Amino acid sequence: MQEAVIFKGNRDGIRLIINQSVEFGYILNQLKAKLDEAADFFTAGTTVKVPAALSFLNGQQREELAGLLAHYGLQCAECSEQDVQEDVLDDAVPVSAGLRRHVQETLIVPRTLRGGQKLVHDGAVIIDGDVNPGAEVIAGGNITVLGTCRGIAHAGAYGNQEATITAKRLMASQLRIAGLIARAPDQPDVSTCAETARIDNQLIIIEPATLGEE
């Protein structure tokens, strides 16, 4: 039998996919059953995007759906199909868009950010590639670059002073953490080991990274 509801997770968060050929009452029942089953899986306060909500459900149905999700501590976010497919790596994502959500998710970017590309994310960011000169990474949480970071990295962009920036080769032209900015020296030295930048006593300091240890 075809499932009436499916939860899908991707880098944008959790989406609830509704089988539009099924009657609404049945959808609600199925959803309830799923949520009961997986109650522990969802953290309270998690936002669930419902891509079909606008086009497919009417006002009352939407309210019922949101009510049911709220019962399990989940927030219902309506969005069009398009919003979901939109690439997070848009050339210029407004910072304000990131400010509205408070979910701390880690975004994994499996490629190199090139000059002129700007990535804004409200959680932590891991880049499996390089950050080239002229590229910008802005994250609410920590930034980790598995390759070389030569662009601008802004961790803790919404004020988190504990945020850090780590890279296999940390040669960023600018490092920003919360409200502080540090720029590269005019004669940059080549970094030989993985390094982490963090705030110490209201200054951005760089030290050898202690990966995996705390």
Add this chain to the structure above:
Amino acid sequence: MGEVIVITSGKGGVGKTTTTANLGTGFALQGKKVVLVDADIGLRNLDVVMGLENRIVYDLVDVTEGNCRLRQALIRDKRYETLYLLPAAQTRDKNAVNPDQMKQLCLDLAQEFDYVLIDCPAGIEQGFKNAIAGADKAIIVTTPEVSAVRDADRIIGLLESEGKSNPKLIVNRIRPHMVKKGDMMNIDDIIEILAVDLLGIIPEDEYIVVSTNRGEPAVVNPTALASTAYKNIVRRLAGENVPLMEMQAEDGLLHKLKKIFGF
């Protein structure tokens, strides 16, 4: 009220950014207050050539969009106190600014600086229109190549239709020995086609590559061949009458031998 000069060419890679950086630094060497404006939004380079990339926090688009004050976006040069850079945005494109905003920006800058030099992007589209909008004067950069001269001619026409007549010409990357052999267009050929005033000629100089990579304009180095040429142009722009540099073909080995043996 300062002078607003746009440096443009139509064709890419002929040396607009290098010229902007060197003329600006040249003015600063004379103690003039100068600001360089990078109008190449999305493909900025002037900050790299000036060695100021790591100091950028706000840019031109932040200014026009009101995200910061003009003062906050101006970066003071690391060598000269009277030299400033207004960098372009890298994560936006040419449509992020319109000609009216650029006009206002140039007016504001001209209040404070003796010279406002605008580095124009290649092409004739929005970026070009933005760059020339606020300019009082235009400098055309070309190289002694047919394609670059064609584009320069097109640009001169477009400037005229925008009411900016009498642009001045800089011929860049002249190789005297090639001109001598007739393998390269000479200055007279270029002037004949373009029919504009010649502001100066810059000899081909390998040191430009070094200086660009170092982020230190060649004009700073008095031994560089191009340095004197740029300094002369700066003096001409300031109203002095400086004769054109004598272009001498560099002597090849064979030529030197011939000289020694008295041929």
